[in-house]
Amino acid sequence: MQFYGVRMRCAVLMMLCCLPPMAAGADETAAIPVPDAYDIIAGAIDLNRGLTSYSEMSMFVHRPEWERSSSLVAWTRGREDALIRFTAPAKDAGSATLKQGDKMWTYTPKLNRTIRLPFSLMSQSWAGSDFSYNDLSRTDNLLTFYSLRVANVEQIDGHTVYTIEAVPHDDAPVVWGKEEWVVRDDHVLISQTFFDQEFEPLKRMETLEIKELGGRMMPTLMRMWKLDEPDHYTEIEYKVAVFDLPLEDRMFTTFYLQSGGRS
């Protein structure tokens, strides 16, 4: 689970919150030659806390036989609350997912039903993508369940880039054998790779494009795929991002999930 935690963290950070970059941290970390691995990860994680965001993005699911793109809007508050709603294509428009801590609900307008996701479904694919509900919902416990160390430091394009190796503790609820994060000194996550217990890389999320959006440098195009199936991948591209805007409490309720704010 921790690894899920990490993955989710990553997904939540990047997909939902869009907060990881936080230009503010860059200079401080760069000042220290090799910062502690925990600080690098915790810095990226903690920057999200207590912040709100609004973003518009498109999701592109690719399979050898077909591909599909959808549009989504997302609101987040801190690391606990998130609401994602599809706006296109028409057949998916209005479908929404609400997260409160580690609880999740989905709403499907065609059925007009809100469903609390049973935990057995949490590992299933979310909206047909390469992300699972777990990827969206896990609150972070990377710092609790993993041993972290900086495996590599290099200079790329004027940035210091840290490769952090995260190995789960023996009793950790984590299926992965280890996880590897590549984080830039301004906390932009470059890539995240999941390894099986024989330390073979299994799946990876990679940032393909970094741009300034909503007033900060952030990954704007990310791809998640399984390494043994390079033809199956999901890309998320941020179109619009606004940070630290006021959000009402009612946004993160099941009532709002269903009504979509039309009430």
Next chain:
Amino acid sequence: MPLKLLLQLSTRNILRHKRRNGLLLAAIIVAVGAVTVSNSLIRGMQYDMADAAVSNLTGHVKILAEGYRDDPNIDKNFVLAENWQPDVAAEELVGWAARVRVPAVIMSERGTRGIQFVGIDPDQEDISFIGQAAYDGERLTDGSDGRVVIGRALAEQLETTVGRRLVIITQGADGLNREAGFRIAGLYDTDGTSLEKIFVFTGVNTLQKMVGADVFTELSIRLVREPFLFQFKTSMIEFFTGLEVLDWRELEPQAAAMFVFADAAIFIWFFIMMGALIFGLVNTLITSVMERVRELGMLRAVGMRPKSVIVQVVLESSILMFIGVACGLIAGWLFILWLGEGIDLSRFAEGMDAFGMRTTMRPIPLAGDMLLVAGLSLLFGVLASLYPAWRVVKIKPLEALRR
């Protein structure tokens, strides 16, 4: 007319047509032998099914909290006194096991499956399949072992193996989800794969700690003798007031129905075989009687009573039947010995598994079944000779002699 003389007459009549009667005898031997073998196989299947049903974490008697069967979760639990022992003579008891069993989700890097997560004390589990199974790797050592054992088929589905870590998610007693990582101690191997895919085991104390409740959800008791079951169950119902006390027939109704059906199947087989045989027997007897019309007429003419004639025909049939049944039982017995430990059907393991059967068909010859076959066969022999005998009685001596 003295019986000895009639017996002599019958024997000689039989010996007069060695080939014809030999063929009939062969038919009887084959039929009786086949029925004996098939009966023993049906019995073997029946006992195996019952054994599998009882071993399937069921026991002869199982105690569950009210409502657990409809909604199996940790809320439907009970507490067992630490020094509890079933109130039963030691020679009637094979053993008992208290377990915690909850639905759960198991995950590896490559797969996710729904399972039954069972906390056991491995020392108690010689009453169930998990105590008898073959293992790759290690068994659980005791009730506080924090590792898991999973079935070989599940390990294949999850693409994992001994020593790897799995994540198991289940619901705690407070209704919140719990998740934890477990190392695989070993893989167990059972006949068929349905059990292997469903059950994942860990130490009972480990699971109690995970769900956050020092309770059990089930208690299985296995007895030495099935007939003792009813009396024992009654005493358990009195002891465990407020809990459900169920025997394996209620918990595994399909297996119980198959068990009853097997009793009927033995008779069905017997009647099919004997039914076919009887017509051959009647035919042979009528032929042999009809070709002796003149001689029987003569016997009647010199004073043999109709009753004696009937006895003679019945004796003929009975002698044939008796020899046939004796040889048939011996032939069947030899065949069963030759089968030995049973017929290996592991190629059809999936299908057999669906019926709750083992992959080896083991013959179980029961003396009672053999006596039943012998007795019924002799009875059929007598019944079959009645019609030919009746034909003989209808022979008028005068007409017979004039032919």
